[in-house]
Amino acid sequence: xxxxxxxxxxxxxxxLSLAACGGSGGDKTANDNPPASTDAPANxxxxxxxxxxxxxxxxxxGGVGPLTGDAAIYGNxxxxxxxxxxxxxxxxxxxxTFEFQAEDDVADGETSVNAYNTLMDWGMQVLVGxxxxxxxIAVSAEIYNDRVFALTPSASSTDVISGKDNMFQVxxxxxxxxxxxxxxxxxxxxxxxxxxxxxxxDAYSQGIRDTFVAEAGKVGLxxxxxxxxxxxxxxxxxxxxxxxxxxxxxxxxxxxxYQPNAVILNQAKGMGYAPTFFGVDGMxxxxxxxxxxxxxxxxxxxxxxxxxxxxxERTKSFVAxxxxxxxxxxxxxxxxxxxxxxxxxxxxxxxxxxxxxxAEEICEAIVAVMPTISVDGLTGQGMTWxxxxxxxxxxxxxxxxxxxxxxx
Amino acid sequence: xxxxxxxxxxxxxxxxxYFGVIAAFIVVSLLKSGGFLNRSLTGMLVPICCYIxxxxxxxxxxxxxxxxxxxxxxxxxxxxxxGVIAAMSLQSAIPSGWVRLVVAIAAGxxxxxxxxxxxxxxxxxxxxxxxxxxxxxFGEIIKELINCLLVGVDEKGLHMAFNISGTLTIDDLGMxxxxxxxxxxxxxxxxxxxxxxxxxxxxxxxxTLVIVLNLVRSRTGRAVMAIRDNRIAAExxxxxxxxxxxxxxxxxxxxxxxxxxLYGLNYSSLAASKFDFNTSILVLVxxxxxxxxxxxxxxxxAAVLYILPEALRQFSDYRMLVYAIVLILVMLATNNPxxxxxxxxxxxxxxxx
Numbered sequence: 001x002x003x004x005x006x007x008x009x010x011x012x013x014x015x016l017s018l019a020a021c022g023g024s025g026g027d028k029t030a031n032d033n034p035p036a037s038t039d040a041p042a043n044x045x046x047x048x049x050x051x052x053x054x055x056x057x058x059x060x061x062g063g064v065g066p067l068t069g070d071a072a073i074y075g076n077x078x079x080x081x082x083x084x085x086x087x088x089x090x091x092x093x094x095x096x097t098f099e100f101q102a103e104d105d106v107a108d109g110e111t112s113v114n115a116y117n118t119l120m121d122w123g124m125q126v127l128v129g130x131x132x133x134x135x136x137i138a139v140s141a142e143i144y145n146d147r148v149f150a151l152t153p154s155a156s157s158t159d160v161i162s163g164k165d166n167m168f169q170v171x172x173x174x175x176x177x178x179x180x181x182x183x184x185x186x187x188x189x190x191x192x193x194x195x196x197x198x199x200x201x202d203a204y205s206q207g208i209r210d211t212f213v214a215e216a217g218k219v220g221l222x223x224x225x226x227x228x229x230x231x232x233x234x235x236x237x238x239x240x241x242x243x244x245x246x247x248x249x250x251x252x253x254x255x256x257x258y259q260p261n262a263v264i265l266n267q268a269k270g271m272g273y274a275p276t277f278f279g280v281d282g283m284x285x286x287x288x289x290x291x292x293x294x295x296x297x298x299x300x301x302x303x304x305x306x307x308x309x310x311x312x313e314r315t316k317s318f319v320a321x322x323x324x325x326x327x328x329x330x331x332x333x334x335x336x337x338x339x340x341x342x343x344x345x346x347x348x349x350x351x352x353x354x355x356x357x358x359a360e361e362i363c364e365a366i367v368a369v370m371p372t373i374s375v376d377g378l379t380g381q382g383m384t385w386x387x388x389x390x391x392x393x394x395x396x397x398x399x400x401x402x403x404x405x406x407x408x
Numbered sequence: 409x410x411x412x413x414x415x416x417x418x419x420x421x422x423x424x425x426y427f428g429v430i431a432a433f434i435v436v437s438l439l440k441s442g443g444f445l446n447r448s449l450t451g452m453l454v455p456i457c458c459y460i461x462x463x464x465x466x467x468x469x470x471x472x473x474x475x476x477x478x479x480x481x482x483x484x485x486x487x488x489x490x491g492v493i494a495a496m497s498l499q500s501a502i503p504s505g506w507v508r509l510v511v512a513i514a515a516g517x518x519x520x521x522x523x524x525x526x527x528x529x530x531x532x533x534x535x536x537x538x539x540x541x542x543x544x545x546f547g548e549i550i551k552e553l554i555n556c557l558l559v560g561v562d563e564k565g566l567h568m569a570f571n572i573s574g575t576l577t578i579d580d581l582g583m584x585x586x587x588x589x590x591x592x593x594x595x596x597x598x599x600x601x602x603x604x605x606x607x608x609x610x611x612x613x614x615x616t617l618v619i620v621l622n623l624v625r626s627r628t629g630r631a632v633m634a635i636r637d638n639r640i641a642a643e644x645x646x647x648x649x650x651x652x653x654x655x656x657x658x659x660x661x662x663x664x665x666x667x668x669x670l671y672g673l674n675y676s677s678l679a680a681s682k683f684d685f686n687t688s689i690l691v692l693v694x695x696x697x698x699x700x701x702x703x704x705x706x707x708x709x710a711a712v713l714y715i716l717p718e719a720l721r722q723f724s725d726y727r728m729l730v731y732a733i734v735l736i737l738v739m740l741a742t743n744n745p746x747x748x749x750x751x752x753x754x755x756x757x758x759x760x761x
Contacts, residue, residue: 068725103721109677110455114718117451134679137598141676142451145602159598159677201555201681203595210577230555231681232548 055348056095057355059362061086061341062124063102064115064139065131065153070259071107073285074333075131078153081330081337082128084321089345096348096355098341105130109138116142124148125359126348126366128340131333133157133204140167149363151344153336156281157207161389166367168389170336170343170379172305174204177280178211180395181253181303185278186219188397188408195225195249195275197240197264199256202231208255208280224249234260237267244275251276258286265296276301284332287403294403305379306335307398307405315378329404332379339377346375422621425704429617433610440606448718456714457609458484458671461616463694463706465663468620470692471701472629473656474636475532476540479547480691483661484668485683486523487516489554491669492597492678496590497561499601509603513612513669520665523550524658532653535639539657547688554680555594562587596679597672604674612670613707616663620703623659632656697738 063082065075079102086100103119105112112135116127127143127150130136136155143150144164152160154171161167172180185192194216199205216223224247227240241264244252252268252275254261261283268274279286279302287294308319308329318338322330330338344366350373351365375383380393398405436453439445462484469477491512502508523546531542558569558576562584569581571593578589591597623629631652634642643649672678694713698705716734720727741747 068728104724104727108682109675109679110682113451113675114448115721117447118718118721121446121448134596134677137677138675141602157595159595163599199594201551201594201679203592203598203679206594214577230552231684 054095055351055353057353058097058099059348059353059355060123060125061098061100061344062116062119062122062127062129063100063337064105064112064119064127064129064135065102066107066135067102067104069106071132071257073258073288073331074154075102075104075107077285077331077333078129078131078337078340080322080326081318081334081339082153082341084318084325085338085341085345089341096345098345100128100341105132105135107132107135109135112136112139113142120146120148120359125357125362126344127151128153128337128344130155131337133160133207136160136167137203140164143167147360147363149344149359149366151340153340154281154333157203158390159203164389165387166363168343168370168385169391170340170377170383171281171391172393172395173390174207175211176395177303178208178213178255179215181208181255181278181280182212182215182219182221184303184395184397185251185253186216186221189251189276192251192276193222193224193247193249194251194253195227195244195247196223196253197227197229197237197244197256198254199230199234199260200228202256204282205256212253212255229260235263237264238271240264241268241271241273245271245273249275251278254279254283257282258284258289261286262289262292262296265300266293269296278302281305281332287400288328288331294400297400298402300400301397301408302400302405303395303397304332304405305393305395306332307396307407309404309406318378335378339375339379339383342377343373343375343383346373418625421704422625425621425707426614426617428704429610429613429707437606449715452715452718453606454604454609454674455671456711457606457613458667458674459691459694459710459714460613460707461667461670462664462691463698463710464613464616464620464703465660465667466691467695467698467701467703467706468623468656468660468663470695471699472624472636473632473653473660475653475657476537477543477657477660478540478685478688478692479527479543479545479550480660480664481683481685481687482543482547482550483520483523483664484671484687485547485550485554485680487520487665487668488672488678488683489557489591489597489668489680490519490665491516492600492672493559493566493590494669495603495673496588496597496600497566499561505601505603506608509608509670509673512603512673513608513666516669516672517662517666520668521658521662523665524661525654527661528654528657532657533650544685544688547683547685551680551684554591554596557591558589558593559591560587560589594679594681596677596682598677600673600676600678602674602676604670609670612666616666617703619659619663623656624703628652628655693735697735697742699742 063079065078066072067075083100086098090097101122103115105115112130116139127148129152130139131154133155136152137159140160149166151168156171156174158173198209225244227243277300281304283302284304286297347366347369350369353362353365370385371387377383383391383393385391399408466480469475494515495508495512498508527546531539556571558571558578558581560567560581560583563586567581567583569576578592631647635649635652694710695706698709717731720730723730
């Protein structure tokens with residue numbers, strides 16, 4: 001009996017030691033950025049006479065987002081975008097270099113906290129992420145206690161930033177998206193009869209729907225039909241669409257992610273119902289979805305801060321780089337991730353941080369300068385932040401025409 | 409003589425289990441205070457405790473009672489949300505975090521037991537696999553119900569609304585200006601104060617072990633196992649089948665609720681969709697891999713299988729693929745007679761089956 005018990009104990013000890021090895025092994029292999037810490041001395045020497053108020057040294061940036069699972073397209077896009085920005089900044093030779101490591105959280109709060117802890121073991125100084133709302137709320141409590149600065153590219157709920165002075169957002173908050181959509185519709189499509197289809201077990205979808213409905217009441221927008229679905233029922237929308245059609249809705253507002261939206265578009269076409277579909281940033285990504293007939297998305301409108309065919313030089317170069325590396329047109333999440341790294345770069349510069357500062361010191365320094373800086377990014381010109389962590393930038397409505405976003 | 413010897417063996421196993429858990433707690437605490445434990449493992453300690461309690465309590469239903477339950481996460485969900493409501497609403501009344509944690513765990517266990525009672529009364533009278541079907545449905549129903557639940561607290565007390573039509577928001581609760589929202593429907597509980605700690609998790613695990621092991625080794629436990637092995641024979645000697653099934657099932661549900669409350673108070677955000685069918689199956693995997701009816705097996709399986717996906721992070725995108733392969737290999741290995749003999753499990757073959 002005792003023999004067996006010792007056997008188990010030994011086995012457990014082995015597994016634990018393997019786990020420990022796994023952790024340290026991952027640190028070395030997963031770091032896929034060539035300019036590792038060996039470059040740091042060279043960079044430290046170069047800008048030795050840099051003016052005060054500018055940063056220097058190597059900073060460890062961690063990324064948390066869903067790299068696998070249902071929401072993988074967001075996490076991968078944001079992390080790929082962030083990597084491009086990291087490579088660009090490293091190539092600048094400004095004295096600041098970044099090491100970047102992304103960890104998977106499957107868009108789940110529990111896994112996200114685990115991913116964050118893994119990154120802290122790696123020595124992360126600033127966090128880019130988490131990408132999705134639920135995960136970001138769970139991690140935001142941890143970063144607040146640990147005093148680590150975090151900038152989420154795309155977690156849009158106000159719960160993510162509320163009460164935490166060191167959590168900032170690149171994207172609009174949900175209330176802003178709901179209010180922005182309602183305002184846009186009432187100004188540009190007056191007299192529209194609006195139907196809403198939203199997912200009522202999802203913080204993001206429910207949050208936007210709530211603020212949209214509240215704002216619609218204020219601006220006099222008529223909502224004729226509301227249909228709900230859940231994670232388990234997002235494969236069939238005939239009931240919701242029939243309801244909207246029978247009540248004469250000529251505009252369907254979809255504050256949902258692109259996967260259910262693809263099914264909705266397909267089924268609406270199947271039943272010969274052609275209202276205007278209006279999405280928010282979750283709609284972004286539909287054109288790059290596998291096996292999706294992009295002709296279905298023709299005429300779909302969405303509120304997004306980023307359009308891949310904008311004419312400015314930076315967007316063009318970003319889109320070209322992204323295309324070259326990942327073989328697809330970047331979506332808004334990629335641009336959010338890209339901007340997040342540049343915002344951190346600007347904040348580090350403004351606060352004059354150095355690479356040997358601890359995560360807590362960097363956090364306090366950046367939090368102090370965040371409300372004072374203004375950053376021009378792909379997702380907005382002159383982005384500024386309130387002390388609450390909320391970003392201020394102008395939303396932009398685009399319409400899908402011939403498989404690309406164009407401004408209507 | 410033979411009986412006496414086998415009794416002694418089970419007692420030895422029980423004490424070895426207690427001893428092992430206490431030893432593991434002391435070792436981990438020492439490592440933690442010495443700074444030898446990395447953050448990743450430190451962060452996993454509380455969820456590991458929760459899943460150990462989940463696995464041990466499910467083992468009571470599946471391994472000891474012999475009824476398949478596919479909705480154990482549903483009880484965890486009931487416990488988690490009632491625990492969060494209790495802890496958040498008593499924030500001003502009870503300033504001590506520890507006391508509130510205990511109250512929350514007790515509330516979680518009580519409400520989960522109530523849910524277990526409601527599910528158990530009709531179903532446990534039936535023969536066959538009905539419990540599996542009903543608990544599966546129960547898990548889904550609980551998820552939908554909590555998605556409709558709006559709860560807030562202000563100085564006047566708790567405010568609750570049931571959002572069947574899907575059109576209510578937290579503002580419809582009519583709370584005073586100082587009110588805080590606790591559960592916001594689909595968005596779940598956000599902004600929960602983190603009360604759970606590894607020490608609390610350890611105490612809960614020990615409590616669970618004391619309850620489950622004493623139940624199993626008692627007269628009640630023997631009756632429960634008699635029902636599992638042969639229901640007709642048990643009935644014929646006068647065992648009240650439904651009563652003993654209910655005792656085991658409700659205990660299992662209450663412990664799952666306590667685990668849920670601890671889990672809910674470890675994260676600042678909690679959504680009902682977390683406790684879906686996959687979570688139930690995950691816990692069932694811990695139980696099956698640890699061995700049906702084998703309590704220490706469940707503890708080790710839960711701890712190892714929880715750490716495994718995190719330890720496999722170096723495989724990045726192939727993480728869960730590797731996890732699945734490891735699961736299959738462990739299954740094959742634990743059923744391999746050569747390895748069993750090697751580890752001295754051969755003699756346990758009868759009990760494991």
